[in-house]
Amino acid sequence: MSVKSTAVGGSPAKSRAASRGRSKNRSGDGPEFVQLLTPEGERVEHSEYAVDLTPQELRGLYRDMVLTRRFDGEAVTLQRQGELGLWASLLGQEAAQIGSGRATRHDDYVFPTYREHGVAWTRDVDPLNLLGMFRGVNNGGWDPNENNFHLYTIVIGSQTLHATGYAMGVAKDGADSAVLAYFGDGASSQGDVAEAFTFAAVYNAPVVFFCQNNQWAISEPTERQSRVPIYQRAAGYGFPGVRVDGNDVLAVLAVTRAALDHARSGQGPMLVEAFTYRMGAHTTTDDPTRYRSDEEREEWAGKDPIARLKAYLDREGLADEAFYAEVGAESDALAKRVREGVRGMPDPEPMAIFEHAYADGHALVDEERARFAEYQASFEDTTAGTGR
Amino acid sequence: MSVKSTAVGGSPAKSRAASRGRSKNRSGDGPEFVQLLTPEGERVEHSEYAVDLTPQELRGLYRDMVLTRRFDGEAVTLQRQGELGLWASLLGQEAAQIGSGRATRHDDYVFPTYREHGVAWTRDVDPLNLLGMFRGVNNGGWDPNENNFHLYTIVIGSQTLHATGYAMGVAKDGADSAVLAYFGDGASSQGDVAEAFTFAAVYNAPVVFFCQNNQWAISEPTERQSRVPIYQRAAGYGFPGVRVDGNDVLAVLAVTRAALDHARSGQGPMLVEAFTYRMGAHTTTDDPTRYRSDEEREEWAGKDPIARLKAYLDREGLADEAFYAEVGAESDALAKRVREGVRGMPDPEPMAIFEHAYADGHALVDEERARFAEYQASFEDTTAGTGR
Amino acid sequence: MDRTTRTMPIAKALNESLRKALDDDPKVLVMGEDVGKLGGVFRITDGLQKDFGESRVIDTPLAESGIIGTAIGLALRGYRPVTEIQFDGFVFPAYDQIVTQLAKMHARALGKIKLPVVIRIPYGGGIGAVEHHSESPEALFAHVAGLKIVSPSNANDAYWMLQQAIQCDDPVIFFEPKRRYWDKGEVDVAAVPGDLHKAVVARPGTDLTLAAYGPMVKVCLEAAAVAAEEGRSLEVVDLRSLSPIDFDTVQASVERTGRLVVVHEAPVFYGAGGEIAARITERSFYHLEAPVLRVGGFHAPYPPARLEEEYLPGLDRVLDAVDRALAF
Amino acid sequence: MDRTTRTMPIAKALNESLRKALDDDPKVLVMGEDVGKLGGVFRITDGLQKDFGESRVIDTPLAESGIIGTAIGLALRGYRPVTEIQFDGFVFPAYDQIVTQLAKMHARALGKIKLPVVIRIPYGGGIGAVEHHSESPEALFAHVAGLKIVSPSNANDAYWMLQQAIQCDDPVIFFEPKRRYWDKGEVDVAAVPGDLHKAVVARPGTDLTLAAYGPMVKVCLEAAAVAAEEGRSLEVVDLRSLSPIDFDTVQASVERTGRLVVVHEAPVFYGAGGEIAARITERSFYHLEAPVLRVGGFHAPYPPARLEEEYLPGLDRVLDAVDRALAF
Numbered sequence A, B: 001m002s003v004k005s006t007a008v009g010g011s012p013a014k015s016r017a018a019s020r021g022r023s024k025n026r027s028g029d030g031p032e033f034v035q036l037l038t039p040e041g042e043r044v045e046h047s048e049y050a051v052d053l054t055p056q057e058l059r060g061l062y063r064d065m066v067l068t069r070r071f072d073g074e075a076v077t078l079q080r081q082g083e084l085g086l087w088a089s090l091l092g093q094e095a096a097q098i099g100s101g102r103a104t105r106h107d108d109y110v111f112p113t114y115r116e117h118g119v120a121w122t123r124d125v126d127p128l129n130l131l132g133m134f135r136g137v138n139n140g141g142w143d144p145n146e147n148n149f150h151l152y153t154i155v156i157g158s159q160t161l162h163a164t165g166y167a168m169g170v171a172k173d174g175a176d177s178a179v180l181a182y183f184g185d186g187a188s189s190q191g192d193v194a195e196a197f198t199f200a201a202v203y204n205a206p207v208v209f210f211c212q213n214n215q216w217a218i219s220e221p222t223e224r225q226s227r228v229p230i231y232q233r234a235a236g237y238g239f240p241g242v243r244v245d246g247n248d249v250l251a252v253l254a255v256t257r258a259a260l261d262h263a264r265s266g267q268g269p270m271l272v273e274a275f276t277y278r279m280g281a282h283t284t285t286d287d288p289t290r291y292r293s294d295e296e297r298e299e300w301a302g303k304d305p306i307a308r309l310k311a312y313l314d315r316e317g318l319a320d321e322a323f324y325a326e327v328g329a330e331s332d333a334l335a336k337r338v339r340e341g342v343r344g345m346p347d348p349e350p351m352a353i354f355e356h357a358y359a360d361g362h363a364l365v366d367e368e369r370a371r372f373a374e375y376q377a378s379f380e381d382t383t384a385g386t387g388r
Numbered sequence C, D: 001m002d003r004t005t006r007t008m009p010i011a012k013a014l015n016e017s018l019r020k021a022l023d024d025d026p027k028v029l030v031m032g033e034d035v036g037k038l039g040g041v042f043r044i045t046d047g048l049q050k051d052f053g054e055s056r057v058i059d060t061p062l063a064e065s066g067i068i069g070t071a072i073g074l075a076l077r078g079y080r081p082v083t084e085i086q087f088d089g090f091v092f093p094a095y096d097q098i099v100t101q102l103a104k105m106h107a108r109a110l111g112k113i114k115l116p117v118v119i120r121i122p123y124g125g126g127i128g129a130v131e132h133h134s135e136s137p138e139a140l141f142a143h144v145a146g147l148k149i150v151s152p153s154n155a156n157d158a159y160w161m162l163q164q165a166i167q168c169d170d171p172v173i174f175f176e177p178k179r180r181y182w183d184k185g186e187v188d189v190a191a192v193p194g195d196l197h198k199a200v201v202a203r204p205g206t207d208l209t210l211a212a213y214g215p216m217v218k219v220c221l222e223a224a225a226v227a228a229e230e231g232r233s234l235e236v237v238d239l240r241s242l243s244p245i246d247f248d249t250v251q252a253s254v255e256r257t258g259r260l261v262v263v264h265e266a267p268v269f270y271g272a273g274g275e276i277a278a279r280i281t282e283r284s285f286y287h288l289e290a291p292v293l294r295v296g297g298f299h300a301p302y303p304p305a306r307l308e309e310e311y312l313p314g315l316d317r318v319l320d321a322v323d324r325a326l327a328f
């Protein structure tokens, strides 16, 4: 009696080396994922996923990625200058974010993590809004319903359940919108994400789970979260999963659009794993030299999503210098607006502490607010010798 | 651009009917599971799983199942008589429990839910110990290390993580024992179970997850938890899953033994789904007529695990009347011992409330204990007229 | 008794209240484990799925974090989910979603979104159940800003407070005194209810105030009756709400009686009694003729059923505290 | 300063304490997110994986329930896991495992098994962080029987209390005052430590007692220094332990000074201050010349970083409460 290489209906019992080895899980090359644009910018076809974009649309994606990267870089600088308390850079993930964000319709609803600055851009969220929480003037604070873009969520994985519930509501309403829920490779380990898969499957909710596998959860490589590619998890919950080259904006767009269509046509959830790389530090307080090699980063620099699309545009003659210059100028203008905007961002009033604890009021909050106002006022009358 | 029936590397995007339909998920017939004994008691072979048991071993399994069922029935009666506050009957799940329990070695460690009375039997746990918590004299209370059988766990799914941690420890110790973690179809939805899968896979822990899919979580059928068979979940976490006919004690034994061997030989976790049926109510307080049909129950009565093994024994002439008579007598004796034992089970002393809150003591507990003792003592001196 | 008033057990009052909410507002949903065909393990949702359909009365997967997490999403979509947690001890898998998401999301959005989610939790002991079925975890939620916590003690409050909780735009945890489910009382379905968070004097008295909520109100009323025979006049305040707490009503009572005993099933250590004692002592320092005393659970896991009578505060323990307070 | 005494920041003292524990007992494990190569986001586990290997210093998947749940299993196997929760606000996914399993399993087994699991949690505000990185959830654990809760305020206590927590056979939640990580103090690695759960008088005084723990001890000591210049003598008690609480030491202090102010970062409502106020008032009713006052967080979600100075109890708010207590 023994377990052969294949259990009934299950996956092959992989050898320890194969299932846990770094190379397999992390390569991301080859036929294992959907790719429409090679790192060299060559257009390739895929049997199932296709895009047919106008030159203008292609240039639009390029512009989105460049502006997003510029905004992100500016935020890193602003953090260094002390204007922000923290920043979580998306560097390297522009294709994953712009491709998926541009796949959404206006009536779709997006649930981000804390790093989806590029997705926010595609949803017309003012970049300045994103900075408030990193500056420490609020904990989010934009109106999620204005652009159907939910607040950033810091507790890992939680938002996948909110997205699923929202999608259940969409289905109840009989609407044909879809919901797009972002999460990371690290987040894939959280019980909440598994519960979201279960609820989405059981209620056939129109939600697409979009995992940006940037291969790191702070200092932990993806092998600390899973010994098989994350997209494979979906099958076990009864819905399709697919891995896409996350640095290929065309492939991400094609796959996400298909997944959203799948969801909105009543076929239920789908999981997309965008295989990409976090080029920067986890956040501005992180020091990646402690846990990963320069070579790895260099290797991924060669797969840069923006350079890749530019190579394609140039190869096909779809963009000229004037276009690049214009995007450059737009970037500069954006950076300037962000810089000035953040510097002019006022600190909240102390009384804001009490402002939105409750929608319908709470007697204790009222009492504490009144006492605190009194206490604050007491300083105005006195000039305490002890510096009190 | 569309999602075809097969996503890259993912599972087929099932049609709504197929993936959510009751019939598919619940049939359990056919080649979808490992079976070595048909409901009629015919021995069939399986390409991967085999058992070769002596007549004595076969009779042993029969005896285990009969005694377990008798004990369980006695407990139901005791509950009706008010001797127990509650009972969770295993009726119908004897093969799943005896088959898997008998697959364990003495040095293996078992983490049950609250219904594994048959497994406890195979681990030599005194049945009377199991009754304490249902009588309300303790919350478990046996020494888990005496038989490597952990306490019953009531909060659904929690124990799968304990089992995984324990297995991580076994691996650290370099021991070749395995750990067997029970859970239900309902439990498969809990985030903790998913996290257990993740930890077990990442650390290659020697743990076998054993799901008794008895098709109901109180009043909810398995479709409320999953739209595909539960064993399929394992593949998405990178380890093998297999479904076995849970009413076939030989198949359960073979598959569980293979899975435990798989685990102890360093190949990591495995998931076994035993497809079975809860013949009784969820617990003695439940009323299953509110949510399921008599026909369903009748259909499953035809697959009775004990009748099935008996048919085989009789067909092959492996047991005679004397044997059955002996088992009957043993059952009667067991029932009597249990009945008398439970009736003689003393209520705990009030001061037991404070007894084991902490191992190393806690000042407040000491203070409350002392005060309570004083308070209790005060009644001894007085005869209050008001009935106080 | 006029036509709008009927006598019914608390369980029935809750059922009718849910029915009315489902009837009045198509956005109200009921969701939880076994709330459908079974009608919940306590039958509080009995018959609702039959009448309102599976899309409004939803049997969920067995995952509490999932229940609350998806309820949040449904609320974001404009629904008003009324969730059921099967027993007190099973709310903890959802604790993260409740404390870090549900409680904080309105503030996180600077008020731009609302989270009208109700979490119904049958709580407390006294029903002879196994582990995790008899706990009183209310303090673990009341410490957290963004949540409102209430607990009715009688059928009329059960009916109306649940209506008000569902209408509230904030998340409300609705603790149901499970061992009182079968206690009957008059429910006036036409009465205009008072403030959800206001305490009421359930029995007036002059010598000492007993403050309690949920299942302990009955014990306190009984204690007051016994004490009355002994010539002592106890006032009983039914707090009804644990966040916010109506300190004004308690203070007014204490300033009449001069003494306060707070009673709850939950462990005393870090429990509601401490908060009430601290605040009332601060407010009424010169009125108190004795320290505020607390009667409640011990600092030990909830004991097995055969010990719960000793563990739970009963008449004797309440009157013992009354004696001690009066002896001060 | 003798040879066994060295000056180091709290962070370093914790690191050395973990190192010593790993050295002394092969059953001790360190586990958590990013505790390996990175050495933890606060570098408390810096260098430990390098020296003790991946099987004793374990980077875990990103799942807090999994961390505590598997730590329980490891403890059942005879290990002594010292787990790290990355920030206070991320402990809640593990809340169920902590409250229903870790806290209760020893009692459930009638004492037959032990659960020597330590949960280290950097807690509190003041570091300008984003949401969920500045909370003080200690009361949410202290209410639960079966857990022990401690929090050091200085380097020597950080070193020794962590040693003692690891040696304790009960689960201990070890709250580390993250904004004091870089505060230096003398650590005597040879001193025989006192009881883990004993409070200490950090500064003697006669007019009023300030009781605090963790990060607020420093604020109270500063307040006492300022008050001294104004001619007021404040005694500061460092509680060190929140479950159990050493009420004897607080009581003795209060019976000398007659007044008590409790200070913590955590919200006042249902916080540790309420428990202390209630109990000390009961014990020392006739000694108190003023009600016990509490200074702490408001009943609102922890605010964004630019408001935390207003939110957190500082010198001024402590002295304001002192003034009020003395004016009574």
Ligand SMILES: Cc1ncc(C[n+]2csc(CCOP(=O)(O)OP(=O)(O)O)c2C)c(N)n1
Pocket: A115, A154, A155, A156, A183, A184, A185, A186, A187, A188, A214, A216, A217, A218, A278, A282, D033, D062, D064, D086, D090, D093
């Ligand atoms: C519940 C919880 N635990 C821990 C953290 C701390 N933390 C913040 S980001 C992060 C890693 C996230 O990794 P991943 O999901 O891959 O997303 P990425 O940062 O790579 O985008 C961790 C551990 C958290 N925010 N929430």
Ligand SMILES: Cc1ncc(C[n+]2csc(CCOP(=O)(O)OP(=O)(O)O)c2C)c(N)n1
Pocket: B115, B154, B155, B156, B183, B184, B185, B186, B187, B188, B214, B216, B217, B218, B278, B282, C033, C062, C064, C086, C090, C093
């Ligand atoms: C966390 C939690 N939620 C809810 C419950 C209440 N409950 C007890 S058993 C049960 C159903 C369990 O179903 P399953 O896992 O299939 O096991 P079975 O009872 O069928 O053996 C539920 C919901 C619980 N014990 N724990």
Ligand SMILES: [Mg+2]
Pocket: A184, A185, A186, A212, A213, A214, A215, A216, A217, A218
């Ligand atoms: Mg990542």
Ligand SMILES: [Mg+2]
Pocket: B184, B185, B186, B212, B213, B214, B215, B216, B217, B218
């Ligand atoms: Mg079941």
